Amino acid sequence: MPTLAVVGAGAKAIAVAAKAAELRAMGVRAPDVVAVEKAGVAANWQAGGGWTDGAHQLGTSPEKDVGFPYRSSVVPRRNAELDERMTRHSWQSFLIATGQFAEWVDRGKPAPTHRRWSQYLRWVADGVGMTVVQGEVERIGIAERSGALGAAERNGALGAAEHSWALGTAETTVYADAVMITGPGQAERSVLPGNPRVMSIAQFWHRALAHERIAAERVAVIGGGETAASMLNELFRHRVSTITVISPSVTLFTRGESFFENTLFSDPTGWTGLTHTERRDALARTDRGVFSARVQDALLADDRIRHLRGRVAHAVARDDRIRLTLSTTQGGECSETVHGFDLVIDGSGADAMWFVPLFTQDALDLLELGLGGPLTAESLQDSIGHDLAVSDVYPKLFLPGLSGLTQGPGFPNLSCLGLLSDRVLGADLSHDLTRRFDEHQSVR
CATH class of the missing domain: 3.50.50.60 (FAD/NAD(P)-binding domain)
Incomplete structure (x- = not known):
């Protein structure tokens, strides 16, 4: 056999x-x-x-x-x-x-x-x-x-x-x-390994499991998918002033969960008949880098949440802060901006x-x-x-x-x-x- x-x-x-x-x-x-x-x-x-x-x-x-x-x-x-x-x-x-x-x-x-x-x-x-x-x-x-x-x-x-x-x-x-x-x-990877102001997915959950409260003014969460979403759900309970979600998308999209969208998952019969562009659009709408409706409801109820569009191109520790360089593309041109945070949680996922x-x-x-x-x-x-x-x-x-x-x-x-x-x-x-x-x- x-x-x-x-x-x-x-x-x-x-x-x-x-x-x-x-x-x-x-x-x-x-x-x-x-x-x-x-x-x-x-x-x-x-x-x-x-x-x-x-x-x-x-x-x-x-x-x-x-x-x-x-x-x-x-x-x-x-x-x-x-x-x-x-x-x-x-x-x-x-x-x-x-x-x-x-x-x-x-x-x-x-x-x-x-x-x-x-x-x-x-x-x-x-x-x-x-x-x-x-x-x-x-x-x-x-x-x-x-x-x-x-x-x-x-x-x-x-x-x-x-x-x-x-x-x-x-x-x-x-x-x-x-x-x-x-x-x-590996859940241990992060944008700046070894720095106490940058937490990996594993470090975040180990701290939550130990019931250690996070206290910080400006917190950044990298990632726009369900991994980051569950971390945000936990972070709401901690003593933080603002939470900035960093993701490449133009905003925090809600995952499509209607009958027609769910059918793509349980019955992909017609999937191979779609063009590559159509498939990528469907994935972006229903699966990748999106939050469930339940998580979005929680985000709407919390006024500490902000969103920044971009991909993290560089991270450096300076002046008791973590400075993230975000790269975005608009009209075919790439631009970079720098933002400082007291704590960065890398929830960018797998x-x-x-x-x-x-x-x-x-x-x-x-x-x-x-x-x-x-x-x-x-x-x-x-x-x-x-x-x-x-x-x-x-x-x-x-x-x-x-x-x-x-x-x-x-x-x-x-x-x-x-x-x-x-x-x-x-x-x-x-x-x-x-x-x-x-x-x-x-x-x-």
Whole structure:
């Protein structure tokens, strides 16, 4: 049975593992799913994970769970059976199993806290017996074609194909026929590391978790997405005089949440028929750099909030302040302005390319061979195929976090985990890799 290794044990890994388990229970061939995780299952949704204090509410509906939208297409003539099986891992099933369903309904079906959502995800992972290898992935390379793999360490259900990805941690090496990379990267990065007047996402939430009040006159929050939004929600409770939100957009836009906009996430059937410009416009309107309606309501009620348009080009500490140089483009001309703050919180969010430094040179060569050119964020995004993997790269490399532009806005987030698992599990992992590997060796 082929092995699919997933970097990170979050919602995407759990959704794929759950559907793979149900497929095997139906007697259908499905890969063994092994998550490699440095902290714990659903760690980024828990206090201490660096991305939240666990007390803030989930930005999407909890009904968009690991099986949503329950419209499987991976098993002809048996998809209805698969959907029925997946309902056993639904949000409602979790609430029923833990005695919380009636209360949730009576309270008007509120959005759960991040902590409660992590409990749900762990419940699903435990229920399907998801294999988790504890450790931080330090390198991702291509295993040799020789018989060396026959002596490779095996861990539980782990197998080693003749041509494999090799994921190295400090403790072990995991071999897999395909790899899926998930997660937002490092929450510790900031525009001015080491300065006490500049806080990373992780530093901010660790301070909130310790109930340490922030006291400052002028505070800047960099970022216009949901990561920054949840930080603003917390910051309202602290002793600050003004809060300036810095983002590249002309204003703080509200995320489109009507039926028509939500459909783009749960049913991306017509997405590939749109032009690149239309897709980028849709992403900008519904997903990237926008706040939910709930957060916008809170912003409207607080007169301390300001907005500055621009990208942070430079940051420097001077005269007990952090001076940020903001770059903006108007009419094709670039201009820069400097603004001073007592405290800067870098909530600009994830780096979509955070995983690239993990690749060994062999792996980078293989990716550039498949891409037909240099490895960039743009080339990777444009190369993502229907199965959410990089086209013409074998063994398969699934990058759902970069698939929004080519496949639809729901795949990078929590909005269509059931469709995501269909795409990944429906991929062909049995390609003859000899020709591709030989081409790779010839260009070295």
